[in-house]
Structures are given as structure tokens and as C-alpha cells.
Amino acid sequence: MDFVLHGLALLMAPKVLLIICISSIYGLFVGAMPGLTATMAAALLIPFTFFMDPVPALVSIVTMSAMAIFAGDIPAALVRIPGTPSSAAYTQDSFELTKQGKAELVLGVDVIFSAIGGLMGAVVLMSSAPLLAEVAMKFSSFEYFWLAALGLSATVMVSLGSQVKGALAMILGLFLSTIGVDITLGYPRFTFGSVELLNGVNFIPAMVGVFGVSEVLRNVLQGELAYPITRVKAGKIFSGMGRLIRRYKVNVLRSGLLGTFIGILPGAGADIAAWLAYAVSKRSSKEPEKYGAGSIEAIIDAGTANNSCLAGDWVPALVFGIPGDTITAIVIGVLFMKGLRPGPMIFERQPEIIYAVYLAFILANLLMIPFGYLAIKTSAQMLRVPKNILMPAILIFCIVGSFAINNSVFDIGTMLVMGVVGYFMEANGYPVAPIVLGLVLGPILEQNFMMSMIKSEWDLTLFFTRPISAILGGLTIIVWFFPVLTAFLEKTKKRN
């Protein structure tokens, strides 16, 4: 109980509350701007969080991401462009309902069910993380090796589109993580004699490049889009919500739990949660013919799932140091740079940080209702911010943020190169999220492998003879053969 109060005290400091409000507004704005993703918002936020204390840094990322995932629903409903990829699953349904004159209903559902989903995710996070942390206390380098391998494999398995492209992106991330001084032997790798590369590819400029600069490049290529914006009467958005909650309580419970579970899986983020919840919802609905033509049920299910997923993503991140999605991958990178090693030890040594994250999730989702109301009320003005002023502004924040971390012009170069790489990858259908996971998990994978090998004097069998290690290893191998297995199952199903 002491830690809860301590965590609450940390959260209620005036400075932290101010950071929460600013992060909320920032998240709502970036989420609502079509073409700017929540991951980009996180990448641009990290140079700031780098200079904050751990608690305000984590809290600001939590509130920002919760608000951004909700705000992605606003342009989906009003102009038929999802604000973030997480809203893509139900953009069609949202816009169809808007065309039928029900924009207020859609936005009301978006804000209320996002908040409910987020709160459900927070409850699962609070109840499962401490239990898992106790299990994790028993883990040694063998188990952490498999966890990292499992995280990387799962990232490839769930990558939307081609799994081969996902695997290539992940391998690029792993390769980037090997640049610099070898962690066990101290030998410089792939540095080509450059002093700047001895410390490796700097994580923050790389992220700002992949998610920030590449978005700027894409946006200036497309030019200004002129779209008609539906006006909404914000005063009416909350009417009839109580009835909907009662009517769809089973859907909310199902999608909230499904979303959190997807979040806990390493590598699968809110966009995948939304697509899956949509598919499950359609299959179990009484009126599946409405899906795609304006189904409020679809919006409730997918909208609950993508917000509940966010809290789930933090479970493996806090407990094992294995990211649940791209945003938590960035968070882990930040924690490492602050000298905080995410993992079960945090639960013992700095429990107030964990409780501050829990409470931040609850507070962010409660604040979502008033802040979301304001965002909806000002949506018409927000969507009209001209891109030709916004893009230069984002660019200067990318440049200055990358420079600020080490005070080095070389880092701006890293950002530039990674921005071009990220742009060409996305233009050719390669997912960029696996790069981040490769970059964060690469050193964990390598370090734990080398530690295990040195401890056991190169006895590889120990990876399969320790019980927990064997289970995790088995799971990882099943994930590798998943594409083959599903193809085989499909075949046998057809034969019967």
C-alpha cells in the first residue's frame, strides 16, 4: 500500500501533472492528424523524456500513447482517413455511420469505449505483472535468451503483410545492433575505423529517423490533401452511451481481454488487436451483414481492443524487458539509456516506478473523457492545420532532438540515413516496426547467449534441459514453424 501512495505522490506532483496535460494534448493532436502515427509521436517525444526523471518520462509516454490511439478514431469518422494505423480496421464503418448523420454517436462510442478498453487493460496489467514478475525472478540468462528469441520470432509472425519482409526488417535491426564494440569481447565491429560508431548506432536518432523523418518525406511527397470535414455537435456525443454499454457488455469484455492478450504477446501492437477484434466481432455478431456498411458493434469491439492493447504491451516490457510493441520498444531503449534495466528487479527495487505507470494508465484513461470531448469539439480546426507548416516544424524537432542526446552532429547523420532507409522500406511494403525490436532485442539476445555460454563452458544442451528454458525454446521453435503448420492444417481440413 505504501508503494501505491508513493507512486500516487510521484504522479500528483504539479510538474508531473503539467507534463500529463501537455502529453495528452500532444498525443491527441498527433493521433488526430492523418499521416502522423502514435509511434512517430513516441519517437519525437523521447529526446524530451531523455532529459526527464524516469517517472515523468514514463508517465508522459503512457498518456501520450493512450490519447493518440483514441484520437486516431476522429479523422477515421470525419474524413475517412485513419489517424493512426490502429483505427484502420473500423475506418470504413465509422465513415459510413457519419454519412448516415450519426457522427456524434460514432465519436461518443470512440471516446467512451476507448476509455473503458484502456481501463480494462490497466486492470490486467496491474494484476498480471506482479505475478509474472515473481515467475521472472527464477529466470537466468538461458531463459532471457529464449524470451528475446521468442519476441523476435513473434514480431515476424504477426507482421502485417509478408512475413519474409518482416523477417528481413528484423534482421536489419539485429545487424544494426551489432555495430560498435562487441559487448563481451570488446572488439569493434562494422565501425570502419569511425570513432563515432564505436558506441554503436545511437538508438534515439535511429528511431527519430525511421519514424519521424520518413513520415516527413512521405508527407511532402504527397502534397496537400483537401478533404471535406464533417462538422459535429460535440454536446450530443455522450447521449445514449449508458444504453450501449449495457447492450454490448459482452463484446466489451471479450474485446478488452483479447486486446490486452494481443498486447502481452511480444511484437503485436494495437493495430493487430483492432483487426483481430473486428474479425472476431464479425464472426460472433447477430448482424454480420452490417460490417463494412456502418456497424456500431464493430466500432465498439475494435475500439475497445486497440486501447486495451496498450496496457498489455507494457506487461512483457516491465516484467521481462521484452517490448510488446514499437512504443514499448522505444520505452525500453529509453530505460536502458537511463541506466534502469526493465525486468523483475524493478518490481523489488523501484516499485514506485511500476505503481506510477499503473496509476498513469488509470489517470490517462479517465482524462480521456474530458480531453477527448475537447478534441472532438475542436476537431474541425485541428484537421485544418496546414501540412506545409506542420512538416517543417516536425523536421526541426527531429533534427534538434537527435542532436540534443549526445550533442553530436554525427547523430543527425544517423537520423538522415535511417529516415531514408525507413522511407524506402515502407514504400516497398516492408514493415519498419521489426527494425526497432531487432535493435532493442539484439543486445539482450547476444548478451544472454554469451553469458550462458561462458557460464556453462559452451554447453548448448542447457538451453533445452532447464525446464522453463525448454518450454520457452519449444514455443520459439513452434513459432518458427507456424507458417508451415497453418498450411498443413488447412490442407488436412480440406481433405476431411
Next chain:
Amino acid sequence: MEGSLEKEIPVPRNYFDPIFVLILIAAYMALSTWLGFYITSSLILFLMMVKLRVPYLRGLVISILLTVFVNLMFYKILRVPLPIGFFGW
């Protein structure tokens, strides 16, 4: 699904603009230690806005305001050193 959404809106494409952005970033790397943060940032913001067809005067005013804002956030609030040039600013 996303692909089909994009196809319906015809989008004009400016292939030179992304290259221009890259040139600006490179210019910042080359110039910031020489001209300092204020001049380099304002200049780069102004050039990019002009390239994206923002009217000159409006572009100039917004560039300067943004530069001051970035300076306030990083230098004054977060106390991060920014590039200092020839003139000491």
C-alpha cells in the same frame, strides 16, 4: 483496406520535395556549428516552407517563432546545449 482508401483520392506527387528535405538536413549538419542554432534553424524552416508554397512573409514569421519555441523547450526548459556558431548565438 488502407490501400483501397488511398486509391480513391487522386494525390499530386512532388518527387523533388523529399530530396529537398534531405538536402536541408545535410545543410543543417554542415552549417549549425558555423552559423549557430538560431540562424541555421530559421533558415532551414523558411526554405522548407517556401518550397511547400507558404507565402514568404508568413513563412518568415512562423520560422522565427518556431526557432524561438524550440530554443525555449530544449535550451531553457530541458537545459540542453544547442549548436553555437561564429557569432556566439
